[in-house]
Amino acid sequence: MDAYKQYISAQAKIFKALGHPSRLLMVDAMRSGEKCVCELQALTGADMSTVSKHLSLLKDAGVVSAEKRGTNIYYRLSLCCLDNFLACTSEMIQDRILKQYAMIQNR
Amino acid sequence: MDAYKQYISAQAKIFKALGHPSRLLMVDAMRSGEKCVCELQALTGADMSTVSKHLSLLKDAGVVSAEKRGTNIYYRLSLCCLDNFLACTSEMIQDRILKQYAMIQNR
DNA sequence: TCACTAGTTGGCTTATTTACCAAATAACAA
DNA sequence: TTGTTATTTGGTAAATAAGCCAACTAGTGA
Numbered sequence: 450m451d452a453y454k455q456y457i458s459a460q461a462k463i464f465k466a467l468g469h470p471s472r473l474l475m476v477d478a479m480r481s482g483e484k485c486v487c488e489l490q491a492l493t494g495a496d497m498s499t500v501s502k503h504l505s506l507l508k509d510a511g512v513v514s515a516e517k518r519g520t521n522i523y524y525r526l527s528l529c530c531l532d533n534f535l536a537c538t539s540e541m542i543q544d545r546i547l548k549q550y551a552m553i554q555n556r
Numbered sequence: 557m558d559a560y561k562q563y564i565s566a567q568a569k570i571f572k573a574l575g576h577p578s579r580l581l582m583v584d585a586m587r588s589g590e591k592c593v594c595e596l597q598a599l600t601g602a603d604m605s606t607v608s609k610h611l612s613l614l615k616d617a618g619v620v621s622a623e624k625r626g627t628n629i630y631y632r633l634s635l636c637c638l639d640n641f642l643a644c645t646s647e648m649i650q651d652r653i654l655k656q657y658a659m660i661q662n663r
Numbered sequence: 664t665c666a667c668t669a670g671t672t673g674g675c676t677t678a679t680t681t682a683c684c685a686a687a688t689a690a691c692a693a
Numbered sequence: 694t695t696g697t698t699a700t701t702t703g704g705t706a707a708a709t710a711a712g713c714c715a716a717c718t719a720g721t722g723a
Contacts, residue, residue, distance in 0.1 A: 454577070464580065511652060538567055538637070541634075
C-alpha cells in the first residue's frame with residue numbers, strides 16, 4: 450500500500466515535469482533528436498539559468514538524459530513512449546477546439 | 557507559430573493536471589470505472605472540498621467528465637489513452653528503483 | 664597564463680498551488 | 694417546511710514553483 454503511493458508519486462513527478470509549457474516545448478523539440486542547452490534556450494526565449502533549471506527538473510523526473518560533448522551539453526528524451534500519448538491528447542485538444550468553435554457559431 | 561504555443565499549453569495543462577499524487581491516484585482509480593466524489597475522498601483521505609477542487613481541475617483539463625445521478629456526482633475518465641503511457645512510465649520507474657537498489661548493494 | 668563560451672548553482676522576489684474551514688447549493692426524505 | 698447528505702464555492706494561510714541576477718565551474722583556444 451505504501452509502495453503504491455510511492456509509485457503514484459513517481460508517476461506524478463513525470464507528469465508534473467511535463468506540465469509546464471516551456472518544458473513541454475523543449476521535450477517536444479527533443480522528439481526529433483538531441484538538443485544542446487543553447488538551442489533549447491533559443492527555442493523558449495527564457496533565461497539560460499531558467500532553461501537549465503527546467504532541464505534538471507526533467508532529468509530528475511527521468512524524462513530526459515544529458516551528455517556532455519566538448520563545451521556543450523546535449524539533452525535527449527529518455528522517456529520513449531511519449532509519442533502515442535501526445536498524439537492522443539492532441540486529438541482531444543483538437544476536438545475541444547472544434548466544439549468551442551461550434552459554440553461560437555451557434556450563439 | 558502562435559497556434560503551436562497554444563497547443564503546447566493545452567497539452568501542458570493535461571500533464572499538469574495529472575502531476576499531483578492525489579489527482580493521479582483518483583484518475584488511476586477511475587481506470588476501473590466511474591467513481592463518486594465520496595469514494596474518491598475516502599481513497600485520498602483529503603478534505604471533501606480539496607477533492608472537489610482537484611476534480612474540477614481535472615475536468616477543466618479534459619481528463620475526466622462528471623455526471624450527476626440522484627444525490628451523487630460520478631466522475632469518469634474521458635482521456636482514453638492513459639493506459640499505455642502509464643504502463644510505459646511505470647516500466648521506467650521500476651528500472652530506476654532496481655538501479656538504485658543495485659547502487660545500495662554495491663556500496 | 665588569460666579570456667571566452669556553455670552551462671550550472673545560489674539567492675531572492677513574486678506568482679501559483681495547496682489545503683483547510685466555513686458557508687452556500689441541490690436533491691431528497693420526513 | 695425542516696433536516697440530512699453530497700458536493701461546490703469563497704476565503705485565507707502556508708507551501709511550492711518560477712524567473713531573474715550574479716557568481717561559479719569546465720572546457721577550449723590564444
